[in-house]
Each structure stands twice: as C-alpha cells, then as structure tokens.
Amino acid sequence: MDVPVSPQEPELVEHRWFKNEEPFELYVRRDLFLPNRVTALYVQGAKEVIARFPTPVRVADIGTGQGPICTYLGRREDVTFVDAVEPVEAQCEIARRNIAYHHLGDKVRVHHGMFCEPLNGDAYEIIVADVSGIGHQVAVNMGWYPPGIPTGGPDGTEVILPLLASAGGYLADGGYMVITVGIGVSDHEKILAAADEHFGGRELVAEQTFPLSAEAMSMLQKLDDPFLQHITRRGTRGTYRGEVYALSNPRNRD
Ligand SMILES: C[S@@+](CC[C@H](N)C(=O)[O-])C[C@H]1O[C@@H](n2cnc3c(N)ncnc32)[C@H](O)[C@@H]1O
Secondary structure (H helix, E strand, O other): OOOOOOOOOOEEEEEEOOOHHHOEEEOOOOOOOOOHHHHHHHHHHHHHHOOOOOOEEEEEEEEEOOHHHHHHHHOHHHHHHHHEEEOOHHHEEEEEEEHHHHHEEEEEEEEOOOOOOOOOOOOOEEEEEOOOOOOHHHHHHOHHHHOOOOOOOOOOOOHHHHHHHHHHHHEEEEEEEEEEEEEEEEOOHHHHHHHHHHHEEEEOOOOOOOEEOOHHHHHOOEEEEEHHHHOEEOOOOOEEEEEEEEEEEEEOOO
C-alpha cells in the first residue's frame, strides 16, 4: 500500500503530550497520518500498563503510522525493545527516520506489513493496537485520514476485529493488548464485544473527551452512520470519547 501523491519533505515537529515531560521531536509528512490527541491517549494508557511490570517490557506497536508511539516508548528505560508494524510504506520510511534521529536503531524495528504478521517469534508484554478504528466516512470527512491511508471500513471495525482475533498469540504470559475505542466515531459496541470474546480481562486505563466544532457537527449530521448517535451534543458543538482498554488473558493463544 502507498499514498497516491508526490512525496512531501518531512518536517521536524516538536510534540509535548504530557505537561510534566520535556517535548520531543518527530519528523512528519503532512500528507500522511498525523499524530494527534488520540496518539497521546494511547501513550497514556500504555504507560499506565507498562508501570505494572517490575522489569523493562517488550512492546509491539501495530499501526505505527509515522512512528510516534514506537519512538516515544523506545526512548523510555522501562522498555527493552519495540517492534512496530505499518502497511503504508511511505509511513514506514518516516518512522525509520524518526528511529534514526533518536538513535534508537538497536532498540526499535519498523516492519512493513499488516496486523502482527511481520513479527517473528518474539513475545510481548504490551501490544499497542493503534490501527485504523474510525468509521470511513467520519475518518475521511473530518480530514483525519489522508488519501492512501487505510481506514477502519464503514463502521471502524474492519481492521481491529481481525487483530483482536489474532493478537493474543503474540502476548507474553501476563501481557496486555492496549486498544482505544472511539465512542461516537465507530461501532464501539461491536469492538468491545469482540474484545470480550477473545480476551478474559478488560480494564479501562485511560479516557478522554474530545471536542467537535460546530462545523464538524454540521458535516457529521449529513452522514447516516448509526454509531454517530453516541456523540454528545452541546448546542451547535459536540464531543466524542476515546476509551483506552487493557485486555488480558487472551483466549486465542495458538
Ligand atoms: C489511527 S492511525 C495511527 C497511526 C499512529 N499510531 C499515530 O498515532 O500517529 C492507524 C494506522 O494503522 C495503520 N493500519 C491500517 N490497517 C492496518 C493493518 N491491517 N495492520 C497494521 N496497521 C494498519 C494505518 O495505515 C495507520 O497508519
């Protein structure tokens, strides 16, 4: 998979996701998927789970995009190594550039591919699953997904459901898969039902409410996706929610 536009030069952008931390720099191409507030929410959930382990953990970052999560976690001392997976080659290139920029070449590997398929035999204490999980019409019309970046299909479940069914076999004993559901922007009930089918444990570890402008609300009102009923309206504006879950005790370990 690749993007159908001429490549733009990557820019070095400063990210500051947490008030008590120093900012860190990442290369991004603005015509690719840009790290955003949901990226930071994922990282918050992952940090909460990593802190439960007494020794450094092995991490898989599925759907790494331009590499924000693998770069951020790769810089931490409580992480041994990160294997990142991404199907869009142009995004893999930027992710690798970020790894090199932060001198993480011996700790973080970026694999071109889908789901957990490129992972070759390691087990992970943490699998961060930040794959496309927003309904297609919302993802494209909100401008969150540029051309060439695969979306989560009509209801945002097409990538996360097969990942939930297959990822358990890549977890180490006592490991966690970290997922985020977007309430109001995907069929979150279907995703949580699949999570409960494939994992014995599900715990809310982080959550955040995100604002929607009057302009966004007026665009969303023209769409007919049933899950949009879960958006909270506040006058002409609205909000949707992101909930991060740590899934444990996979039932599908073969
Ligand atoms: C919501 S974006 C997150 C990207 C990045 N983690 C970030 O926060 O900027 C979802 C990513 O999942 C990737 N993706 C889509 N289908 C996938 C699949 N089958 N396996 C792995 N990644 C996939 C997309 O290409 C996209 O880069």
